[in-house]
Amino acid sequence: MAHTVELIAVGTELLLGNIVNSDAQMLSRELSALGLNVLYHSVVGDNPGRLEQALEIAKGRADIIITTGGLGPTCDDLTKQTLAKSFGKPLVFHPDIAERISGFFHSLGREMTENNLQQAELPEGCTVFQNDWGTAPGCAFESEGIHVLMLPGPPFECSNMFRYRAVDYLRQLSEGAIVSRSLRIFGMGEAAVEQELRSRMNELTNPTLAPYAKEGEVELRITAKADTDGEAQALLAPVEQELRERLGDVIYGADVSSLEEVVFGLLKEKGLTLGTAESCTGGLIAKRITDMAGVSAVFRGGVVSYTNAVKQNVLGVSAELLAEHGAVSEPVAKAMAEGARRVLGCDLAVSATGVAGPDSDDRGNPVGLVYVALSTPESCTVQKLSLGAERGRIRTTAANYALDLVRRYLLTK
């Protein structure tokens, strides 16, 4: 029998429109990938009576209920209390969880208030989901033929708790195997990808093929369903192969999380080091690279040169070049990358200079004009870009192009 899932989010801040229910989107996508059918989303406020009613409704139409939010001291552990009551489960105190929570506060050098210990109480006989990303643990139990899972509300905690805790529990409930593979694309728009693959997407039923637009990127998800993992993989492989032949190197990776992850892997593989010189991206490229643990093996550092004086004094860009061409220009992008390579002592350096807006610069360069450059032991290449009008988007996309420039160079080495 196919399972039916209902997601219940608990939080007045959702009903006030202070936040968007991104947990529901994340869970819906992940659950669909597991072959579980999400048929309902519900949202109620921090109100035990209305949550109880929502649970009664959910019990009548779903056999997997996943709640998000309403855990932790500020809401009196509303969700846990209400679910325990609704399913007739007494709450049991877990000394080990209490210890983890007080340890968490200790490690932050902060005093733990008493109300935090309530979080160590969980429904009798449940599977505990240890929370390494916050204090409130989650849990799962089965009762009245219904599987109930409770996850914390903050998106960062929710997604990690799902991925590293709840998935194993849920995988047992899905029949057969569902395997999916995510191909990441940079340098080709969603509409172009869709146009190119439309007839294939309509033809394919197993595996299925679906594109998702990400910020400045496209994700192509291939999903195969079979009795075993091996059979599902065998269905999936030829479609991946076909897509790789068709789209070429705009596919920058499979089942990777970002361009910077691919760049990091390639730098390690080739034994080369990287540095950055950033103007319009203001540290974003360095930040994205250093998001990854262990990157100090290949990343030397960066300079955020937000003024001409810093470009001159730190990166050694000549005053004449700046005066003649302006900060947003091909020669300055090159000089920034070359300067960073010299000053930071790295094998490769990438730079970005441009107009992130909201206004055009003093030379009349339009918002969205960006140059990215890569300096290597052999040469220096520049790319000129027009990246639309929205500041955040311009910065993100400029960083993507800079990282892609490094990736494409490393592929030739």
Next chain:
Amino acid sequence: MAHTVELIAVGTELLLGNIVNSDAQMLSRELSALGLNVLYHSVVGDNPGRLEQALEIAKGRADIIITTGGLGPTCDDLTKQTLAKSFGKPLVFHPDIAERISGFFHSLGREMTENNLQQAELPEGCTVFQNDWGTAPGCAFESEGIHVLMLPGPPFECSNMFRYRAVDYLRQLSEGAIVSRSLRIFGMGEAAVEQELRSRMNELTNPTLAPYAKEGEVELRITAKADTDGEAQALLAPVEQELRERLGDVIYGADVSSLEEVVFGLLKEKGLTLGTAESCTGGLIAKRITDMAGVSAVFRGGVVSYTNAVKQNVLGVSAELLAEHGAVSEPVAKAMAEGARRVLGCDLAVSATGVAGPDSDDRGNPVGLVYVALSTPESCTVQKLSLGAERGRIRTTAANYALDLVRRYLLTK
């Protein structure tokens, strides 16, 4: 009598996680501002039977039902058909709407398929919401004591249809105004804030007071309800005043979006410039500052010194200091900030050096140990922090402490 609103979104793409329910957030915010209480969000797929059941549930708990999505030819006008049936309203053909729709296609130079004309049928006696942003019109009617509104799903159409069409209909139904104010707190945990304010939160009914945990911060939201905007503001003001006296300068702003926004404002006000020197935060501080447009007036730039060589060669940290104390130490944090101030030519420079993990450093410093320092024309101050175990969290919190150090200094100027 106060009205109760339920939002019902119709769309399988929401249940698959392809899109997030941003319509629900937009409507919730707008409806709250109108003084209407949104108590439930529901989402169902493109399925008449399940939509009908969801409507039956909504009729039992809300007296204003607003649907989004499921209008237009691609879904066979599912929402309109189902609502008309559920409320026993016959559909009536509107020749003027049919003309508008064929005119719309004509203006795009596209041929109109027959199924588009179905959109010209609307429930008998309804108020028509003309759609100037797409083809499917919306509408509103009252039946069985319940107000029903139908809006299109695409966010751009939905928000315009709400703003320019539905608002007038709803304004007649709303009593009074709701005003809320968000106080942002850094340097005091969620549980501590809650402990400090618990009895006040329980006492207060209008305005209400609720804390929300954000990444490494707390938001305190005060919400007041009254007949007019002015009266609601008057209820809110003394509570804000009381909280400011009680919590002091851990409140870094009201209705602001971030610490960096407050720092930016103070730098402009005092006419001072800032630079950064980042090790463990790897560019995050500079990135957050340059997220804001116009910041080049006060931000000079930064150095990401991910290796000792960059600390020495770019920031001028002495080799002896590094050898004696190690990169993660109070003297090096100071030397980084002082070096950045000198090299970047700014009035103030802030630095961060620490162990972001996952492993402790070669001197055995534990993961989460971070020093932040601020160099000013008068002196250099350092703060030692223990920031838990998760890399992303350590970096974010270290950046917060660094920015807060700048804020606190600027408050004294």
